[in-house]
Amino acid sequence: MAKVSITVNGKPQSAEVEPRTLLVEFLRYKLNLTGTHVGCDTSQCGACTVHLDGKPVKSCTMLAVQAEGRNVTTIEGVATGDQLHPVQAAFRECHGLQCGFCTPGMVMSALGIIERHKGGAIDEKTVRHELEGNICRCTGYQGIVNAVLLAAKNMGLKVA
Amino acid sequence: MYEFDYTRPSSVADAAKARGDDSSYLAGGMTLLPTLKQRLARPDKLVDLSGLAELKGISVAGGTLTIGAMTCHADVANSADVKKAIPALAVLASGIGDPQVRNRGTIGGSIANADPSADYPAAVVALNATIHTNKRQLAGEQFFKGLFETALEPGEIVVKVSFPIPKRAGYCKFPNPASRYAVVGVMVADTASGVRVGVTGAGPCAFRAKDMEAALAKNFSADAIANVAMPAKGLNTDLHATAEYRAHLVGVMAKRAIAAALG
Ligand SMILES: Cc1cc2nc3c(=O)[nH]c(=O)nc-3n(C[C@H](O)[C@H](O)[C@H](O)COP(=O)(O)OP(=O)(O)OC[C@H]3O[C@@H](n4cnc5c(N)ncnc54)[C@H](O)[C@@H]3O)c2cc1C
Ligand code: FES
Ligand code: FES
Numbered sequence: 307m308a309k310v311s312i313t314v315n316g317k318p319q320s321a322e323v324e325p326r327t328l329l330v331e332f333l334r335y336k337l338n339l340t341g342t343h344v345g346c347d348t349s350q351c352g353a354c355t356v357h358l359d360g361k362p363v364k365s366c367t368m369l370a371v372q373a374e375g376r377n378v379t380t381i382e383g384v385a386t387g388d389q390l391h392p393v394q395a396a397f398r399e400c401h402g403l404q405c406g407f408c409t410p411g412m413v414m415s416a417l418g419i420i421e422r423h424k425g426g427a428i429d430e431k432t433v434r435h436e437l438e439g440n441i442c443r444c445t446g447y448q449g450i451v452n453a454v455l456l457a458a459k460n461m462g463l464k465v466a
Numbered sequence: 467m468y469e470f471d472y473t474r475p476s477s478v479a480d481a482a483k484a485r486g487d488d489s490s491y492l493a494g495g496m497t498l499l500p501t502l503k504q505r506l507a508r509p510d511k512l513v514d515l516s517g518l519a520e521l522k523g524i525s526v527a528g529g530t531l532t533i534g535a536m537t538c539h540a541d542v543a544n545s546a547d548v549k550k551a552i553p554a555l556a557v558l559a560s561g562i563g564d565p566q567v568r569n570r571g572t573i574g575g576s577i578a579n580a581d582p583s584a585d586y587p588a589a590v591v592a593l594n595a596t597i598h599t600n601k602r603q604l605a606g607e608q609f610f611k612g613l614f615e616t617a618l619e620p621g622e623i624v625v626k627v628s629f630p631i632p633k634r635a636g637y638c639k640f641p642n643p644a645s646r647y648a649v650v651g652v653m654v655a656d657t658a659s660g661v662r663v664g665v666t667g668a669g670p671c672a673f674r675a676k677d678m679e680a681a682l683a684k685n686f687s688a689d690a691i692a693n694v695a696m697p698a699k700g701l702n703t704d705l706h707a708t709a710e711y712r713a714h715l716v717g718v719m720a721k722r723a724i725a726a727a728l729g
Contacts, residue, residue, distance in 0.1 A: 308472060325472035325512070326502075349500045350645065352566060361540075361569045367499045368570070371472050372492075372514065418565060438646065439564025 312373045314339070315383030323370050330354045332370035333380055341381035341410045345441070352440030355411035356380050362418035364439070381410035384417070393417055393457040402453030404444035415440050416454045420461055427464035430455065467502045474514040478521075478600050478623060484513045485621050491515055493536060493575035496567050520625055521574065526551050532628040535574025543568065552593070554635040554653060554726065558585050561639060563646050574624040577609065580616045580671055582702060583647035585639060587672030592653035592664030593629045600625055610671035632657040636726030638719045639667065642706055649707050650715035654678075654723040656686060663720060668701050668712045678720055687728070688721040 311320040314337060321336045333339045333356070344366055345353030354366040357379040365378075384391045393416050396402065403409040419428070419436045433454045434447070442450060459465045475481040485491065489511040492498055501507050515521055521536035524545050531551045533542060542548055543560035562568055562576075562585050576586045577597065587610055589595070595606035600623040609617050618624070632655040639651030648667035652675075655662050661682040663675040681690045696716040701709035 324469065326467040326469055328499075347500075347503055349496065349567075352564070355566055358569075362566050363569050364566045366503075367495060369472065369495070369499070369512075371474075372495065372516070374474075415565065422565075436565050439566040 308371050310370050310374050312370070312375070313377045315379055321370075325369060325371055327370045328366055329356070329368040329370050329373050329378070330365040332373075333365060333378070339380050339382050343407055343410055345407060345411075350439075350441065351408070351411070352415060353408050353411040355414040355440065357414060357418070360421070362415050362439075379414075381413060384413060391417075392460045393420070393453075396453040396457035396460065397450070400453035400456055401449040402445065403449070408440060408442040408444075412437070412440050412442065412450055416450075416457060419454060420458050420463065423458070423463055424461075425463075427466050428455070428458050429466040433458075468505060468508045470502075470509050471511040472514065473511065474517045476517045476519075478518055478625065481513050481515060481518060482600055482621060482623060484511070486511060487620070489513055491578075491623065493572040493578075494538060494570040496563070496571035497575060497579050497581070515574070515623070521623075524548060526631075529631050530628045531555070531631055532626055533573050534626045535624040536572050537574075539563070539568035539571050539573070539576075540565070542573065551631045552629060552635060554637045554655070554723075555589055555593075555629065557726070558589055558637040558639075558651075558653070561585065561641065561646065573627055577627065578616060578618060578624050580610055580614050581647070582613055582670055583642070583649070583651075583667045585637075585648055585651055585666060588637065588639075588648070588651045588653040588664040588666035589629070590627065590664070591666075591672045591674055592655045592662045593632060593635065594657065594659060594662060595627050595629045597624060598626045598628065599623055607674070610673075613670040615671070630657065634727045636723040636729070638722035638726060640715050640719060650712050650719050652716060652719040652723045654682065654720060654727055656682075656727065661686060665716055665720075668696075668716050670700075670702065675716065675720065682724070686724070688724045691717065691720055691724070 343353035345351035349367040490509040492512040522534045590606040597604040635655035639648040650667040696713040698709040698713040
Protein backbone atom coordinates (compact mmCIF):
# COMPACT_ATOMS: atom_id res chain seq x y z
CA MET A 307 0.00 0.00 0.00
CA ALA A 308 1.06 3.60 -0.56
CA LYS A 309 -0.21 6.79 0.98
CA VAL A 310 -1.38 9.44 -1.48
CA SER A 311 -2.28 13.04 -0.80
CA ILE A 312 -4.09 14.82 -3.59
CA THR A 313 -5.99 18.11 -3.54
CA VAL A 314 -9.37 17.38 -5.08
CA ASN A 315 -11.71 20.25 -5.92
CA GLY A 316 -9.69 22.44 -3.57
CA LYS A 317 -9.79 20.04 -0.61
CA PRO A 318 -6.73 18.06 0.53
CA GLN A 319 -7.49 14.32 0.51
CA SER A 320 -5.31 11.46 1.71
CA ALA A 321 -5.78 7.71 1.50
CA GLU A 322 -3.93 4.42 1.55
CA VAL A 323 -4.08 2.92 -1.93
CA GLU A 324 -2.50 0.05 -3.83
CA PRO A 325 -0.04 1.38 -6.43
CA ARG A 326 -2.29 -0.14 -9.13
CA THR A 327 -5.27 1.99 -8.05
CA LEU A 328 -6.28 4.22 -10.95
CA LEU A 329 -6.97 7.88 -10.31
CA VAL A 330 -10.58 7.33 -11.41
CA GLU A 331 -10.95 4.50 -8.86
CA PHE A 332 -9.55 6.75 -6.15
CA LEU A 333 -12.08 9.46 -7.06
CA ARG A 334 -15.10 7.18 -7.38
CA TYR A 335 -14.50 4.60 -4.66
CA LYS A 336 -12.41 6.41 -2.04
CA LEU A 337 -13.98 9.86 -2.37
CA ASN A 338 -17.43 8.87 -3.70
CA LEU A 339 -17.07 11.42 -6.49
CA THR A 340 -19.05 9.38 -8.99
CA GLY A 341 -19.52 12.17 -11.54
CA THR A 342 -16.31 11.03 -13.23
CA HIS A 343 -17.33 8.09 -15.45
CA VAL A 344 -15.61 5.10 -17.00
CA GLY A 345 -16.81 4.41 -20.51
CA CYS A 346 -14.12 2.16 -21.95
CA ASP A 347 -11.00 0.21 -21.07
CA THR A 348 -8.92 1.42 -24.02
CA SER A 349 -8.24 5.05 -22.99
CA GLN A 350 -10.28 6.35 -25.89
CA CYS A 351 -13.69 7.59 -24.72
CA GLY A 352 -12.80 10.49 -22.43
CA ALA A 353 -15.76 9.95 -20.02
CA CYS A 354 -13.19 9.90 -17.20
CA THR A 355 -11.65 13.29 -18.05
CA VAL A 356 -10.59 15.40 -15.05
CA HIS A 357 -8.16 18.29 -14.76
CA LEU A 358 -4.69 17.69 -13.36
CA ASP A 359 -3.19 21.05 -12.39
CA GLY A 360 -5.71 22.66 -14.73
CA LYS A 361 -5.14 20.39 -17.74
CA PRO A 362 -7.53 17.71 -19.02
CA VAL A 363 -6.28 14.13 -18.58
CA LYS A 364 -7.89 10.70 -18.67
CA SER A 365 -8.20 9.59 -15.04
CA CYS A 366 -8.57 5.96 -16.18
CA THR A 367 -5.05 6.11 -17.60
CA MET A 368 -3.27 7.48 -14.58
CA LEU A 369 -2.40 5.90 -11.28
CA ALA A 370 -3.56 7.66 -8.14
CA VAL A 371 0.07 7.64 -6.96
CA GLN A 372 1.05 9.63 -10.06
CA ALA A 373 -1.21 12.45 -8.84
CA GLU A 374 0.61 12.69 -5.50
CA GLY A 375 0.83 16.33 -4.42
CA ARG A 376 -1.12 17.60 -7.42
CA ASN A 377 -4.42 19.44 -7.89
CA VAL A 378 -7.30 17.50 -9.40
CA THR A 379 -10.60 19.05 -10.47
CA THR A 380 -13.59 16.83 -11.22
CA ILE A 381 -17.03 17.68 -12.59
CA GLU A 382 -18.21 18.09 -8.99
CA GLY A 383 -15.82 21.03 -8.65
CA VAL A 384 -17.09 23.00 -11.64
CA ALA A 385 -20.34 24.66 -10.51
CA THR A 386 -20.49 27.29 -7.77
CA GLY A 387 -23.07 25.98 -5.31
CA ASP A 388 -26.34 25.73 -7.22
CA GLN A 389 -25.12 27.99 -9.94
CA LEU A 390 -24.06 26.17 -13.09
CA HIS A 391 -20.76 27.05 -14.71
CA PRO A 392 -21.26 28.80 -18.10
CA VAL A 393 -20.06 25.61 -19.82
CA GLN A 394 -22.66 23.50 -17.99
CA ALA A 395 -25.36 26.10 -18.71
CA ALA A 396 -24.45 26.05 -22.41
CA PHE A 397 -24.71 22.23 -22.55
CA ARG A 398 -28.23 22.53 -21.12
CA GLU A 399 -29.18 25.34 -23.44
CA CYS A 400 -27.86 23.68 -26.62
CA HIS A 401 -29.03 20.10 -25.90
CA GLY A 402 -25.42 19.05 -25.60
CA LEU A 403 -26.47 15.83 -23.89
CA GLN A 404 -28.97 13.01 -24.13
CA CYS A 405 -28.19 10.10 -21.78
CA GLY A 406 -25.55 12.23 -20.08
CA PHE A 407 -22.95 9.50 -19.65
CA CYS A 408 -20.26 11.30 -21.65
CA THR A 409 -21.20 14.74 -20.33
CA PRO A 410 -18.87 15.09 -17.32
CA GLY A 411 -15.91 14.29 -19.58
CA MET A 412 -17.22 16.56 -22.33
CA VAL A 413 -17.56 19.46 -19.90
CA MET A 414 -14.04 18.93 -18.53
CA SER A 415 -12.65 18.81 -22.10
CA ALA A 416 -14.71 21.88 -23.09
CA LEU A 417 -13.22 23.78 -20.15
CA GLY A 418 -9.76 22.80 -21.41
CA ILE A 419 -10.56 23.97 -24.93
CA ILE A 420 -11.82 27.35 -23.73
CA GLU A 421 -8.84 27.77 -21.41
CA ARG A 422 -6.39 27.05 -24.25
CA HIS A 423 -7.95 29.76 -26.44
CA LYS A 424 -8.66 32.26 -23.69
CA GLY A 425 -8.43 35.86 -24.88
CA GLY A 426 -8.40 34.76 -28.51
CA ALA A 427 -10.73 33.34 -31.15
CA ILE A 428 -12.16 29.88 -31.71
CA ASP A 429 -14.11 28.20 -34.52
CA GLU A 430 -16.09 25.02 -35.05
CA LYS A 431 -13.22 23.18 -36.72
CA THR A 432 -10.96 23.78 -33.72
CA VAL A 433 -13.65 22.63 -31.29
CA ARG A 434 -14.19 19.42 -33.26
CA HIS A 435 -10.45 18.71 -33.44
CA GLU A 436 -9.98 19.30 -29.72
CA LEU A 437 -12.98 17.11 -28.78
CA GLU A 438 -11.31 14.11 -30.42
CA GLY A 439 -10.58 12.57 -27.03
CA ASN A 440 -14.25 12.34 -26.08
CA ILE A 441 -16.79 9.95 -27.54
CA CYS A 442 -20.58 10.41 -27.37
CA ARG A 443 -22.89 7.58 -28.39
CA CYS A 444 -26.07 9.69 -28.37
CA THR A 445 -25.97 13.24 -29.62
CA GLY A 446 -24.13 13.12 -32.93
CA TYR A 447 -21.91 15.87 -31.47
CA GLN A 448 -23.66 18.85 -33.08
CA GLY A 449 -25.30 19.96 -29.81
CA ILE A 450 -22.01 19.48 -27.97
CA VAL A 451 -20.07 21.57 -30.48
CA ASN A 452 -22.75 24.27 -30.31
CA ALA A 453 -22.56 24.23 -26.51
CA VAL A 454 -18.78 24.67 -26.50
CA LEU A 455 -19.04 27.55 -28.96
CA LEU A 456 -21.82 29.22 -26.95
CA ALA A 457 -19.88 28.82 -23.70
CA ALA A 458 -16.77 30.21 -25.38
CA LYS A 459 -18.73 33.24 -26.53
CA ASN A 460 -20.29 33.75 -23.10
CA MET A 461 -16.82 33.54 -21.58
CA GLY A 462 -15.45 36.31 -23.78
CA LEU A 463 -13.79 34.43 -26.66
CA LYS A 464 -14.30 35.56 -30.23
CA VAL A 465 -16.27 32.91 -32.11
CA ALA A 466 -15.40 32.84 -35.79
CA MET B 467 -4.15 -4.89 -13.55
CA TYR B 468 -1.88 -7.26 -11.71
CA GLU B 469 -0.22 -5.92 -8.58
CA PHE B 470 3.05 -4.06 -8.81
CA ASP B 471 5.28 -1.86 -6.68
CA TYR B 472 5.76 1.78 -7.53
CA THR B 473 8.66 4.14 -7.02
CA ARG B 474 9.46 7.66 -8.18
CA PRO B 475 13.22 8.24 -7.95
CA SER B 476 14.73 11.70 -8.28
CA SER B 477 17.91 10.92 -10.20
CA VAL B 478 18.66 8.97 -13.36
CA ALA B 479 21.18 6.82 -11.50
CA ASP B 480 18.59 5.91 -8.86
CA ALA B 481 16.02 5.15 -11.55
CA ALA B 482 18.39 2.77 -13.31
CA LYS B 483 19.21 1.12 -9.99
CA ALA B 484 15.54 0.79 -9.00
CA ARG B 485 14.66 -1.05 -12.18
CA GLY B 486 14.90 -4.81 -11.83
CA ASP B 487 14.83 -7.34 -14.68
CA ASP B 488 11.04 -7.51 -14.58
CA SER B 489 10.32 -3.82 -13.94
CA SER B 490 9.11 -1.12 -16.35
CA TYR B 491 9.79 2.57 -16.58
CA LEU B 492 6.65 4.69 -16.46
CA ALA B 493 6.57 7.95 -18.44
CA GLY B 494 3.17 9.36 -19.52
CA GLY B 495 1.58 5.94 -19.11
CA MET B 496 -0.51 6.40 -22.26
CA THR B 497 0.74 3.12 -23.70
CA LEU B 498 1.96 1.28 -20.62
CA LEU B 499 -1.15 1.67 -18.45
CA PRO B 500 -3.63 0.50 -21.14
CA THR B 501 -1.29 -2.49 -21.66
CA LEU B 502 -1.34 -3.27 -17.93
CA LYS B 503 -5.11 -2.82 -17.75
CA GLN B 504 -5.46 -5.51 -20.43
CA ARG B 505 -3.08 -7.71 -18.41
CA LEU B 506 -0.77 -7.96 -21.41
CA ALA B 507 2.27 -7.36 -19.18
CA ARG B 508 3.12 -8.13 -15.59
CA PRO B 509 5.96 -5.91 -14.32
CA ASP B 510 6.93 -6.36 -10.66
CA LYS B 511 7.58 -2.65 -10.30
CA LEU B 512 6.93 0.63 -12.13
CA VAL B 513 9.76 3.13 -11.94
CA ASP B 514 8.13 6.52 -12.56
CA LEU B 515 10.46 8.85 -14.50
CA SER B 516 8.46 12.00 -13.74
CA GLY B 517 10.77 13.07 -10.91
CA LEU B 518 13.89 13.25 -13.09
CA ALA B 519 14.84 16.88 -13.77
CA GLU B 520 17.37 15.85 -16.46
CA LEU B 521 14.53 14.49 -18.62
CA LYS B 522 12.66 17.79 -18.77
CA GLY B 523 12.75 20.89 -20.92
CA ILE B 524 13.12 22.17 -24.47
CA SER B 525 16.16 24.15 -25.63
CA VAL B 526 17.74 25.48 -28.82
CA ALA B 527 21.50 25.90 -29.19
CA GLY B 528 23.99 25.76 -32.06
CA GLY B 529 21.49 24.77 -34.74
CA THR B 530 20.01 21.95 -32.65
CA LEU B 531 16.65 21.62 -30.94
CA THR B 532 16.78 19.41 -27.86
CA ILE B 533 13.72 17.95 -26.17
CA GLY B 534 13.82 16.18 -22.80
CA ALA B 535 12.38 12.65 -22.83
CA MET B 536 9.62 13.50 -20.32
CA THR B 537 8.33 16.45 -22.37
CA CYS B 538 4.66 15.85 -23.18
CA HIS B 539 3.27 16.19 -26.69
CA ALA B 540 1.23 19.29 -25.78
CA ASP B 541 4.37 21.10 -24.58
CA VAL B 542 6.16 20.32 -27.86
CA ALA B 543 3.11 21.41 -29.90
CA ASN B 544 2.82 24.72 -28.03
CA SER B 545 6.50 25.54 -27.58
CA ALA B 546 7.52 28.85 -29.17
CA ASP B 547 11.05 27.43 -29.59
CA VAL B 548 9.82 24.36 -31.46
CA LYS B 549 7.43 26.38 -33.63
CA LYS B 550 10.28 28.67 -34.63
CA ALA B 551 13.03 26.07 -35.09
CA ILE B 552 11.12 23.11 -36.59
CA PRO B 553 7.47 24.02 -37.14
CA ALA B 554 6.82 20.59 -38.69
CA LEU B 555 7.65 18.97 -35.34
CA ALA B 556 5.08 21.15 -33.56
CA VAL B 557 2.52 20.16 -36.21
CA LEU B 558 3.40 16.49 -35.69
CA ALA B 559 3.02 16.74 -31.90
CA SER B 560 -0.29 18.62 -32.19
CA GLY B 561 -1.78 15.71 -34.15
CA ILE B 562 -0.90 12.91 -31.71
CA GLY B 563 -4.01 11.27 -30.25
CA ASP B 564 -6.20 13.85 -28.54
CA PRO B 565 -5.71 16.71 -26.06
CA GLN B 566 -5.80 14.45 -23.00
CA VAL B 567 -3.24 12.07 -24.52
CA ARG B 568 -1.05 15.03 -25.49
CA ASN B 569 -1.13 16.32 -21.91
CA ARG B 570 0.39 13.07 -20.60
CA GLY B 571 2.20 11.17 -23.37
CA THR B 572 5.91 11.93 -23.80
CA ILE B 573 8.45 11.95 -26.63
CA GLY B 574 10.70 9.54 -24.71
CA GLY B 575 7.85 7.09 -24.16
CA SER B 576 6.79 7.32 -27.77
CA ILE B 577 10.17 6.49 -29.24
CA ALA B 578 11.09 3.89 -26.59
CA ASN B 579 7.82 2.13 -27.31
CA ALA B 580 8.43 2.19 -31.11
CA ASP B 581 4.83 1.57 -32.12
CA PRO B 582 4.86 1.08 -35.91
CA SER B 583 2.12 3.75 -36.21
CA ALA B 584 3.58 6.34 -33.84
CA ASP B 585 4.28 9.80 -35.24
CA TYR B 586 7.61 10.79 -33.68
CA PRO B 587 9.66 8.02 -35.34
CA ALA B 588 9.11 9.69 -38.74
CA ALA B 589 10.77 12.84 -37.38
CA VAL B 590 13.58 10.97 -35.63
CA VAL B 591 14.50 9.31 -38.94
CA ALA B 592 13.86 12.27 -41.28
CA LEU B 593 15.68 14.84 -39.15
CA ASN B 594 18.53 12.48 -38.29
CA ALA B 595 17.99 13.02 -34.57
CA THR B 596 20.36 11.86 -31.86
CA ILE B 597 18.93 9.87 -28.95
CA HIS B 598 20.81 10.61 -25.75
CA THR B 599 20.49 7.84 -23.17
CA ASN B 600 21.95 7.40 -19.70
CA LYS B 601 24.70 5.33 -21.34
CA ARG B 602 25.42 6.65 -24.84
CA GLN B 603 24.22 8.49 -27.91
CA LEU B 604 22.35 6.70 -30.67
CA ALA B 605 21.81 7.89 -34.24
CA GLY B 606 18.13 8.30 -35.06
CA GLU B 607 18.47 6.26 -38.19
CA GLN B 608 19.76 3.23 -36.31
CA PHE B 609 17.36 3.55 -33.38
CA PHE B 610 14.28 1.70 -34.69
CA LYS B 611 15.02 -1.99 -35.24
CA GLY B 612 11.62 -3.52 -35.93
CA LEU B 613 8.10 -3.89 -34.58
CA PHE B 614 8.17 -2.36 -31.06
CA GLU B 615 11.93 -2.91 -31.11
CA THR B 616 14.65 -0.30 -30.61
CA ALA B 617 18.40 -0.19 -30.11
CA LEU B 618 17.85 0.44 -26.36
CA GLU B 619 19.31 -2.18 -24.05
CA PRO B 620 17.16 -3.45 -21.18
CA GLY B 621 17.09 -0.77 -18.50
CA GLU B 622 18.55 1.97 -20.70
CA ILE B 623 16.84 5.33 -20.21
CA VAL B 624 16.16 7.85 -22.97
CA VAL B 625 17.23 11.20 -21.47
CA LYS B 626 16.69 13.56 -24.39
CA VAL B 627 16.37 13.74 -28.15
CA SER B 628 18.21 16.34 -30.20
CA PHE B 629 17.13 17.36 -33.69
CA PRO B 630 19.47 19.25 -36.06
CA ILE B 631 17.37 22.15 -37.36
CA PRO B 632 16.61 21.58 -41.07
CA LYS B 633 16.33 24.28 -43.73
CA ARG B 634 12.69 23.30 -44.12
CA ALA B 635 10.50 20.32 -43.29
CA GLY B 636 6.89 19.19 -43.46
CA TYR B 637 4.88 16.39 -41.86
CA CYS B 638 1.62 14.89 -42.97
CA LYS B 639 -0.22 11.78 -41.80
CA PHE B 640 -3.30 9.84 -42.74
CA PRO B 641 -4.73 9.33 -39.26
CA ASN B 642 -6.69 6.31 -38.18
CA PRO B 643 -10.12 7.86 -37.65
CA ALA B 644 -10.57 6.25 -34.21
CA SER B 645 -7.13 6.43 -32.57
CA ARG B 646 -5.43 9.14 -34.71
CA TYR B 647 -2.34 6.93 -34.95
CA ALA B 648 -0.70 7.21 -38.37
CA VAL B 649 -1.97 4.68 -40.90
CA VAL B 650 0.89 6.32 -42.79
CA GLY B 651 2.85 9.42 -41.78
CA VAL B 652 5.66 11.06 -43.76
CA MET B 653 8.15 13.74 -42.80
CA VAL B 654 10.12 15.35 -45.62
CA ALA B 655 13.12 17.40 -44.49
CA ASP B 656 15.60 19.48 -46.43
CA THR B 657 18.65 19.15 -44.19
CA ALA B 658 22.34 20.00 -44.20
CA SER B 659 23.02 16.37 -45.10
CA GLY B 660 20.55 16.38 -48.01
CA VAL B 661 16.85 15.70 -48.41
CA ARG B 662 15.54 13.00 -46.07
CA VAL B 663 12.15 11.32 -46.12
CA GLY B 664 11.03 9.51 -42.94
CA VAL B 665 8.04 7.16 -43.16
CA THR B 666 6.05 5.81 -40.22
CA GLY B 667 2.94 3.62 -40.07
CA ALA B 668 3.78 1.84 -43.32
CA GLY B 669 6.36 -0.73 -42.24
CA PRO B 670 7.30 -2.61 -39.05
CA CYS B 671 9.19 0.51 -37.97
CA ALA B 672 10.08 3.93 -39.36
CA PHE B 673 12.33 3.97 -42.43
CA ARG B 674 13.74 6.31 -45.09
CA ALA B 675 12.23 6.44 -48.58
CA LYS B 676 15.52 6.74 -50.44
CA ASP B 677 14.17 6.78 -54.01
CA MET B 678 12.05 9.77 -53.09
CA GLU B 679 15.04 11.43 -51.45
CA ALA B 680 17.08 11.06 -54.66
CA ALA B 681 14.31 12.63 -56.74
CA LEU B 682 13.80 15.46 -54.26
CA ALA B 683 17.53 16.21 -54.08
CA LYS B 684 17.33 17.26 -57.74
CA ASN B 685 14.03 19.06 -57.48
CA PHE B 686 12.36 19.79 -54.14
CA SER B 687 8.75 19.74 -55.31
CA ALA B 688 5.75 17.43 -55.14
CA ASP B 689 6.02 16.90 -58.92
CA ALA B 690 9.48 15.39 -58.52
CA ILE B 691 8.08 12.28 -56.81
CA ALA B 692 4.97 11.91 -58.96
CA ASN B 693 6.50 8.88 -60.67
CA VAL B 694 8.53 7.44 -57.80
CA ALA B 695 6.82 4.18 -56.85
CA MET B 696 6.86 2.88 -53.28
CA PRO B 697 7.02 -0.94 -53.34
CA ALA B 698 4.31 -2.61 -51.20
CA LYS B 699 6.60 -5.54 -50.38
CA GLY B 700 7.32 -5.74 -46.65
CA LEU B 701 4.76 -3.10 -45.70
CA ASN B 702 2.06 -3.75 -43.09
CA THR B 703 -1.34 -5.21 -43.80
CA ASP B 704 -3.95 -5.07 -41.04
CA LEU B 705 -7.64 -4.31 -40.64
CA HIS B 706 -6.98 -0.62 -41.26
CA ALA B 707 -5.17 -0.85 -44.59
CA THR B 708 -3.47 -3.26 -46.99
CA ALA B 709 0.21 -3.01 -47.86
CA GLU B 710 -0.72 -1.77 -51.36
CA TYR B 711 -2.91 0.99 -49.94
CA ARG B 712 -0.20 1.99 -47.48
CA ALA B 713 2.35 2.15 -50.33
CA HIS B 714 -0.02 4.46 -52.18
CA LEU B 715 -0.52 6.60 -49.08
CA VAL B 716 3.24 7.07 -48.66
CA GLY B 717 3.31 8.92 -51.99
CA VAL B 718 0.25 11.03 -51.18
CA MET B 719 1.43 11.96 -47.67
CA ALA B 720 4.93 12.73 -49.00
CA LYS B 721 3.50 15.15 -51.56
CA ARG B 722 1.44 16.89 -48.87
CA ALA B 723 4.45 17.03 -46.59
CA ILE B 724 6.50 18.67 -49.36
CA ALA B 725 3.71 21.21 -49.91
CA ALA B 726 3.76 21.93 -46.17
CA ALA B 727 7.56 22.31 -46.20
CA LEU B 728 7.32 24.76 -49.10
CA GLY B 729 4.26 26.48 -47.59
C1 LIG C 1 -6.14 7.13 -27.28
C2 LIG C 1 -4.69 7.19 -27.65
C3 LIG C 1 -4.34 7.70 -28.88
C4 LIG C 1 -3.01 7.79 -29.27
N1 LIG C 1 -2.72 8.30 -30.50
C5 LIG C 1 -1.43 8.40 -30.88
C6 LIG C 1 -1.08 8.97 -32.16
O1 LIG C 1 -1.93 9.44 -32.91
N2 LIG C 1 0.23 9.00 -32.50
C7 LIG C 1 1.21 8.53 -31.68
O2 LIG C 1 2.38 8.61 -32.03
N3 LIG C 1 0.92 8.01 -30.47
C8 LIG C 1 -0.37 7.93 -30.05
N4 LIG C 1 -0.65 7.41 -28.82
C9 LIG C 1 0.46 6.96 -27.96
C10 LIG C 1 0.99 8.11 -27.12
O3 LIG C 1 1.68 9.03 -27.93
C11 LIG C 1 1.91 7.64 -26.00
O4 LIG C 1 2.09 8.77 -25.24
C12 LIG C 1 3.26 7.09 -26.37
O5 LIG C 1 3.23 6.05 -27.27
C13 LIG C 1 3.96 6.53 -25.14
O6 LIG C 1 4.43 7.56 -24.37
P1 LIG C 1 4.21 7.62 -22.81
O7 LIG C 1 4.98 8.77 -22.34
O8 LIG C 1 2.77 7.60 -22.51
O9 LIG C 1 4.95 6.28 -22.34
P2 LIG C 1 4.55 5.09 -21.36
O10 LIG C 1 3.25 4.52 -21.74
O11 LIG C 1 4.72 5.53 -19.95
O12 LIG C 1 5.72 4.09 -21.71
C14 LIG C 1 5.77 3.41 -22.95
C15 LIG C 1 6.99 2.46 -22.97
O13 LIG C 1 8.21 3.20 -23.09
C16 LIG C 1 9.07 2.97 -21.97
N5 LIG C 1 9.67 4.27 -21.65
C17 LIG C 1 8.98 5.43 -21.41
N6 LIG C 1 9.83 6.46 -21.26
C18 LIG C 1 11.09 5.94 -21.37
C19 LIG C 1 12.40 6.53 -21.30
N7 LIG C 1 12.59 7.85 -21.10
N8 LIG C 1 13.47 5.71 -21.48
C20 LIG C 1 13.27 4.38 -21.71
N9 LIG C 1 12.07 3.78 -21.78
C21 LIG C 1 10.98 4.56 -21.62
C22 LIG C 1 8.17 2.42 -20.90
O14 LIG C 1 8.88 1.58 -20.01
C23 LIG C 1 7.14 1.65 -21.70
O15 LIG C 1 7.64 0.40 -22.06
C24 LIG C 1 -1.98 7.34 -28.39
C25 LIG C 1 -2.33 6.82 -27.14
C26 LIG C 1 -3.67 6.75 -26.75
C27 LIG C 1 -4.01 6.22 -25.40
S1 FES D 1 -12.80 5.62 -19.38
FE1 FES D 1 -11.05 6.83 -19.61
S2 FES D 1 -10.91 7.06 -21.74
FE2 FES D 1 -12.65 5.77 -21.55
S1 FES E 1 -25.10 11.92 -24.22
FE1 FES E 1 -25.14 9.76 -24.17
S2 FES E 1 -23.05 9.29 -24.55
FE2 FES E 1 -23.11 11.39 -24.89
